[in-house]
Amino acid sequence: MVEGLRGDPEVEAAYIQLRDSLVSMLGSVPVPVEDLVVLPKAAVAPGETYVAIPPPELWERMAATLAHVVRPLSHAVPVEVASGYRPPWYNEQVGGAPASRHQWFDAVDLRPRDDGDREAFGMFLANLYATRGDALRMGLGIYGNAARAHVDVSWKKRAWENAPDWLAKV
Numbered sequence: 001m002v003e004g005l006r007g008d009p010e011v012e013a014a015y016i017q018l019r020d021s022l023v024s025m026l027g028s029v030p031v032p033v034e035d036l037v038v039l040p041k042a043a044v045a046p047g048e049t050y051v052a053i054p055p056p057e058l059w060e061r062m063a064a065t066l067a068h069v070v071r072p073l074s075h076a077v078p079v080e081v082a083s084g085y086r087p088p089w090y091n092e093q094v095g096g097a098p099a100s101r102h103q104w105f106d107a108v109d110l111r112p113r114d115d116g117d118r119e120a121f122g123m124f125l126a127n128l129y130a131t132r133g134d135a136l137r138m139g140l141g142i143y144g145n146a147a148r149a150h151v152d153v154s155w156k157k158r159a160w161e162n163a164p165d166w167l168a169k170v
């Protein structure tokens, strides 16, 4: 892992490798790559951006989440990333679950860019989970009337928080 401020040469080199790798695996990346690696609550001066680039052996995990969930979702509903990679120290700092998949770079928290899209956002994710949850080994947490959702793939199928309510509507 490489972490530090955007602009630091070592950080930039790792960032560019990650970005190029995701582009080569996916063709195009459905969300800004910086949003997948920024640590928004890290203590930095105003105007500075602190990022953590996970080790390369984890990169294809995020490619799978982007390809199977984020890309199809973003075609239906414009979304933004609220939380991506979390190194263990940061996961602890922000109160993440101890086994959080954010530490393995296969989880993202997303929110609809437009509040008016919450229904479509929640239903899209519930439908995807109902149809492909087993195959993808998808984790789905839906929060606050679909203001925000957590998704991960490749680990274990499970749904929590408000996700069961949404699944009941599928």
Ligand SMILES: [Zn+2]
Pocket: 083, 102, 107, 108, 109, 149, 150, 151
């Ligand atoms: Zn999450």
